[in-house]
Amino acid sequence: MLALRSTVGKAPSLLARALTSMTNGFQSPPDMSEGHLPIHVNNVRSRLRAIVGASTNWSDHVQAMHERKDLHSLLAKQQEDLPPRKMNDSYIEVILPLGSQPELREKYLNVHNTVRFGRILEDLDSLGVLICYTHTKHEASQRSPLSIVTALVDKIDLCKKVIYPDCDIKFTGNVSWVGKTSMEVKMHMLQVGLHDDTYSSVLDATFVMVARDPENKRSAFVNPLIPEGQEEEEIFRKGELNKMRRVDFSTASLLKMAPTAEERNIVHNIFLNTLDTRTVSFRSRVLPPNSVWMEDAKLKSLVICHPQERNIFNRIFGGFLMRKAFELGWATASSYGGARPYVVAVDDIMFQRPVEIGSLLLLSAQVCYTAENYIQIRVHSEVYDSDTREHKTTNVFHFTFMSEREVPQIVPKTYGESMLYLDGKRHFSATTK
Numbered sequence: 001m002l003a004l005r006s007t008v009g010k011a012p013s014l015l016a017r018a019l020t021s022m023t024n025g026f027q028s029p030p031d032m033s034e035g036h037l038p039i040h041v042n043n044v045r046s047r048l049r050a051i052v053g054a055s056t057n058w059s060d061h062v063q064a065m066h067e068r069k070d071l072h073s074l075l076a077k078q079q080e081d082l083p084p085r086k087m088n089d090s091y092i093e094v095i096l097p098l099g100s101q102p103e104l105r106e107k108y109l110n111v112h113n114t115v116r117f118g119r120i121l122e123d124l125d126s127l128g129v130l131i132c133y134t135h136t137k138h139e140a141s142q143r144s145p146l147s148i149v150t151a152l153v154d155k156i157d158l159c160k161k162v163i164y165p166d167c168d169i170k171f172t173g174n175v176s177w178v179g180k181t182s183m184e185v186k187m188h189m190l191q192v193g194l195h196d197d198t199y200s201s202v203l204d205a206t207f208v209m210v211a212r213d214p215e216n217k218r219s220a221f222v223n224p225l226i227p228e229g230q231e232e233e234e235i236f237r238k239g240e241l242n243k244m245r246r247v248d249f250s251t252a253s254l255l256k257m258a259p260t261a262e263e264r265n266i267v268h269n270i271f272l273n274t275l276d277t278r279t280v281s282f283r284s285r286v287l288p289p290n291s292v293w294m295e296d297a298k299l300k301s302l303v304i305c306h307p308q309e310r311n312i313f314n315r316i317f318g319g320f321l322m323r324k325a326f327e328l329g330w331a332t333a334s335s336y337g338g339a340r341p342y343v344v345a346v347d348d349i350m351f352q353r354p355v356e357i358g359s360l361l362l363l364s365a366q367v368c369y370t371a372e373n374y375i376q377i378r379v380h381s382e383v384y385d386s387d388t389r390e391h392k393t394t395n396v397f398h399f400t401f402m403s404e405r406e407v408p409q410i411v412p413k414t415y416g417e418s419m420l421y422l423d424g425k426r427h428f429s430a431t432t433k
Contacts, residue, residue, distance in 0.1 A: 038093040038170070041104075044126045045312075051133050053143045054312040061314050068214040071145035074138060075213060079180055079221040082136075087174045087225065087232050090135035094127055096169040099192060105165050115163035117330075117343055118323030120189065120203075125150055125319035127171050128185045128207040135175040135183060136211065136222050147216040150318045151182065152208040153349035154242060157431075160191075160202045161342050167192045170199055177239020178225035182210045184239045206242065216313055249348070249430075254419045266425075267418045274411060291409045292336070294417045297367035299332045305359045316355035321381065325363060325397040329377040332365040337375055337403035344374070345400040345431040353394050359383040362391070369424030370410045375401045376424040398424075400431045 039047070049056065055064045076082045098105055098115070110116045132148045163169075173187035185207045190199035211220045227236040251257070259267065276284035287293060303324055311317040326343070333341035355361060362382050369376035379397040384390075412418040 038095045041094050041096040041123060041171075044094060044123070044130055048126065048130055048133070048312050050142075051130075051144050052147070052312050054314075061310070065215075065314055068143075068145075068147075071141070071143060071214040074141055074145035076221045079224060082221060082223040084224045084226045085135050085175070086228055087176065087235070088228075090131050091174040092127065092131050092134060092172070094123070094171040096123065096171070098164075099166055099168040102166070109165050112340065113165060115165050115169075116323075117163070118326045120163070121156075121322040121326060121346075122317070122319030123171065124156075124187055124189075124205050124207070125317070125322065127173055127187060128205075128209060131173050131175060131185050131187075132183050132209045132211070132222075135178075135225075145214050146220055146222070147212040147214060147313055148209050149212065149216070149313070149354075150207060150351055151210040152246070152351065153322070153346060154184070154206040154208055154246065155348075156203055156205045156346035158203045158344060160200075163202060164191060164194060167194060169202075173205075175225060176206075176235050177242070178222060179243070181219040181221060182208055183222055183225075184208050184242065186235070249426075254423050259419070259422055263422050263425075267412075267422065270411060270418070270421075274413070285413060287411060288409070291411045292367075294367065294410055294412045294420065297332070297336055297410055299328060299335065299365045301328050301363045303361040303363065305355055305357055305361055307357050310357055314357065316357065316359070316361075318351060321355060321361075321395060322349065322397070324361075325365075325379040325381060325395065326399060328363050328365045329379050329397065329399040330401070332367060333375045333377055333399075333401040333403070336367050337373075337401075337405065337407040339404045341375060341401035341403050343399060344402050347398050347400075347427060347431060349395060349397050351395055353383075353392060355383055355394050360386065361394070366420065367410050368420045369428050370407050371428065373403045373406045374428065375403060375407055376428045377401060378420065378424060378427075398427045400428060 048054070053064050053068060055061045096104070096108075098108060108115045108119045128150060129148050133144055133146070136144065136146055136148070138144055138146075168191070170190045171187060172190070173185055175183050176186040177184035187205040187207070189202040189205070191202050192199055211222045212218060213220050225236065227233045258264075273288055274285045276286045278284075301324070305316045309316050309320045326346075330341060330343070360383065362384055363379060364381075365377055365379045367375055368378045377397075377399045379395075379399070380393065381395045381397070382391045382393045385392070410421070412421045
């Protein structure tokens with residue numbers, strides 16, 4: 001159970017300064033809007049269904065997916081057989097008209113009269129897939145032979161604390177880097193101001209998508225990307241650097257490698273600070289003032305995965321998983337800090353295995369690192385098979401929140417919790433960097 005803390009004074013100016021400073025790292029995306037008509041947000045999922053030949057009825061969906069086997073002949077034997085594409089070829093604009101169409105607001109509204117960020121995650125996931133299908137459009141067939149799925153949410157950085165529920169929102173995005181079978185997608189979210197019609201940046205997002213064969217069993221080649229001009233070449237180069245950074249981060253994972261010398265000192269200092277000086281024992285531990293044991297800073301939830309939440313491939317929609325994980329993470333941060341938290345960043349969400357319809361999805365959110373008024377949350381999701389009684393990890397989510405007041409220090413007690421602490425610190429450092 002998480003105890004609500006209300007003794008620490010509010011620091012809204014600190015919150016405002018921190019979010020304002022983050023906007024310094026935001027760069028305006030290249031303007032590719034010429035010749036591209038915006039798409040209504042409600043039409044994104046319907047376009048995806050048309051591209052893969054998916055049915056809106058679950059009873060027909062299995063047959064529609066079975067018919068996709070005939071599309072195997074359209075797959076390229078090698079990437080060189082596919083025509084290269086430009087960044088502008090995959091550029092898409094999507095409009096979420098919360099200002100001009102009030103009937104859309106309730107789906108996106110939260111109790112604080114701002115936009116539910118979980119819904120934004122769902123829209124970003126759908127848009128990222130549509131952008132990749134646009135990049136890999138097959139001229140010989142209305143239906144794509146590719147099954148494109150989200151492999152990783154590399155980074156989402158927010159530069160605004162509040163997303164207004166009554167102002168129009170615009171999403172833009174395009175493929176920014178391409179490997180043999182994977183694509184990096186850059187997306188941007190902008191919103192009209194309360195007092196003018198000018199769009200200003202809300203967030204930047206980087207997703208990685210992978211292409212599979214029509215039955216979603218094996219990897220499939222995608223069209224190469226040819227950058228045009230110095231600006232696009234720099235974007236492409238950053239995509240390559242992002243791939244290398246992800247490899248380095250994975251290689252240094254605490255699940256594979258021992259902590260660094262500096263990290264070992266951090267863990268040992270925490271251990272020394274929690275020893276009971278009245279006893280000569282390694283087992284007797286005392287919680288320091290204004291601190292919380294890590295084991296007391298977690299929340300759990302269970303989700304039954306119904307057909308309503310399926311994606312175009314008859315599995316649970318990745319955006320839905322992100323929304324449920326975010327909302328549990330937000331609740332954990334709110335309970336821990338005793339004040340309303342604001343999401344600052346999302347990073348390193350790896351989709352390790354698909355979630356089947358009918359699964360029991362277990363979500364566990366843990367406060368794993370704190371610094372002043374920042375709270376780093378790790379959400380672990382797994383499916384439970386009631387027949388085999390096995391638990392299998394599907395995702396690990398990392399969210400950085402900022403509270404309106406300073407929060408208690410999180411303190412690990414066991415070695416495993418210490419590794420969670422160090423992992424949270426690494427993600428937090430990468431976010432603030």
